[in-house]
Amino acid sequence: xxxxxxxxxxxxxxxxxxxxxxxxxxxxxxxxxxxxxxxxxxxxxxxxxxxxxxxxxxxxxxxxxxxxxxxxxxxxxxxxxxxxxxxxxxxxxxxxxxxxxxxxxxxxxxxxxxxxxxxxxxxxxxxxxxxxxxxxxxxxxxxxxxxxxxxxxxxxxxxxxxxxxxxxxxxxxxxxxxxxxxxxxx
Numbered sequence: 001x002x003x004x005x006x007x008x009x010x011x012x013x014x015x016x017x018x019x020x021x022x023x024x025x026x027x028x029x030x031x032x033x034x035x036x037x038x039x040x041x042x043x044x045x046x047x048x049x050x051x052x053x054x055x056x057x058x059x060x061x062x063x064x065x066x067x068x069x070x071x072x073x074x075x076x077x078x079x080x081x082x083x084x085x086x087x088x089x090x091x092x093x094x095x096x097x098x099x100x101x102x103x104x105x106x107x108x109x110x111x112x113x114x115x116x117x118x119x120x121x122x123x124x125x126x127x128x129x130x131x132x133x134x135x136x137x138x139x140x141x142x143x144x145x146x147x148x149x150x151x152x153x154x155x156x157x158x159x160x161x162x163x164x165x166x167x168x169x170x171x172x173x174x175x176x177x178x179x180x181x182x183x184x185x186x
Contacts, residue, residue, distance in 0.1 A: 003144055004157045011137045011161055015130055015168045022126040022172060026179050029115055029122075034061045034104055039069070044076070044083035053083060062101070069093075069100040107183075115183050123176040127169055134165040 027037050042053040053059065057071040057080055071080055081100055084093045094101045107115070138158055145154040 004141065004149065004153060007137055007140050007144075008157065008160060008164070011133060011164060014133045015164065018126050018129040018133070019168060019171055019175075021129075022122060022175060025122045026119060026175060029119055029179070029183075033064045034067045034102075036061060036067065038089065039067065039084070039087075042083050042087045042089070045079045046076070053080065056080065057100075065104045065106075067102040067104070069102070070098070071100075074098075112183050116180050119176055119179045119183070123172050126172050130165055130168050130172070134161055137161045 027035070028040065036054075036059040039053050039059055043050040044053050044056050045051075046056050053069070056073070056076050057069045060068050060070070062068050069080060069084075071077055077095055077097070077100065081093045081095050084091070084100070084102070091102045091104060094103065138161055141154050141157045141161070145151060
């Protein structure tokens, strides 16, 4: 019985990680308002070493549509500006000699729909991940049944696995609906 419990615990833990990953990916998709997390994946050439932007500059949000990047060293202005351009996030940096400002343009209806599609794609990736975890768990349960665990216990474990899967799929749909509402709000 402890093997079945361990499978169920592992199942829940892995599905939670899939949800956390989805939340992280959705937070990177801009919904019309500025967020420092939009710049998390930007790498800057720091004296020959690729370094995350947040390790060479202070990233702050000035207002709903403006992000300020203040480098810790004045010599880093050009490499930061270059890193932002190379990252191709759809925003042109404005360098005033001290700070770099990023002005987010308002989203068009077409761009909003593209972002919703991107969110739904991330959601589908998360759903596939959840289903793969379910499949692996059920395979482990069937293997334990062959090794001598009763059929009733295995059927209960499979039902619990399916219930867990349904719960996490519903959670993904909830996250996607909230993000779509956020993106489509004008």
